[in-house]
Amino acid sequence: MGRWEPDAAGRLREAAMALYAERGFDGTTVADIADRAGVTARTFFRHFTDKREVLFAGSELLEQSMVKALADAPADAGPMEAVAAAVLASAEFFDDIPRDYSRRRQDLINATPELRERELMKMAALTSALTKGLLERGVAADVAPLAAETGVAVFRVSFERWISAPDGEPIADVIRSTLKTLKTL
């Protein structure tokens, strides 16, 4: 065994989730979280830039995988096809974490303005990453932002639906269904 328990970041994330749920975001101090994780508050800030970010660690991975899928889409695919591929790629990401975790996390976010703010920021970052990816695919400058925004909207709606869908429903199916609905508009 090493000098310290491994995976301090993971323990901090779990502790934060639990405490935010128990006492609310405002009722929880960073020291509380650190205590429960068996580290000091200073260590918390070595792993997460702030008290909000602890619930959003890993979002870079999601963004990266979506951008990669966008780049990997066939060269002759249209903008919306490429975006659809990107959104579908997010499914892979969520397959690795229990859906119940996603649900509890989202409940916290929805209940806490500070966390909602941060989530909006992540979505905006995702939108501009996708926009950039589309531009690199040669998509016209007036189309790219629109397609990206639409893609993020599909992602959001699908995620929300998946979270409250019957158990066992794969998120990929929900996304495909959302994309199909979109086409009817």
Next chain:
Amino acid sequence: MGRWEPDAAGRLREAAMALYAERGFDGTTVADIADRAGVTARTFFRHFTDKREVLFAGSELLEQSMVKALADAPADAGPMEAVAAAVLASAEFFDDIPRDYSRRRQDLINATPELRERELMKMAALTSALTKGLLERGVAADVAPLAAETGVAVFRVSFERWISAPDGEPIADVIRSTLKTLKTL
């Protein structure tokens, strides 16, 4: 003359704008702002809930006027027509403030992640207010959010364009032009 200089909130807003521009958001303390406005930091927090909000005071008015225009639109107007009326109503709001002020304010927001976060939150609030207004007009539940989101997008794009448009260009014209472009999609 009263016991205190009038319009403390206004002075605080101007002081904040100036200091954020001079030293950046992070380089400015609330005490700095309060000093320049001739009050104490405690008074700052009596007028604004936090250091970010000082640049967003008045956004409720914008939201209210848009929601009102939405409600006042002819009963037989479709969802997008009503939304267009709401967005156009925002022009009235901006007619009362110098465009240069809007520009400087937006530059600050674009340069500061914390302020961008807050702005996204305001836009999200606007979206849900418009959604609610549409639902009250009897718009279908699956159409309302989409129409609202589109309206806010039009607003954002128009505002951005107006800010960098030649001087004297009325924002209402820019909005009309954006709406026209939208129709071509």
Next chain:
DNA sequence: CATCGTGATGTCAGTCAATGACATCACTGA
């Protein structure tokens, strides 16, 4: 005209998020 309430502000003390500087020490590789 004396008094009283009120509202906007000041003062003070305290909590807590966040950061920088420096110390520690198990583990690793030469």
Next chain:
DNA sequence: TCAGTGATGTCATTGACTGACATCACGATG
């Protein structure tokens, strides 16, 4: 065996924000 490294702890400090209480010009009231 020993120097270097990385993850953590410790300590001190700044600054955002809050609650409790004091102040005092002004306006209303009797």
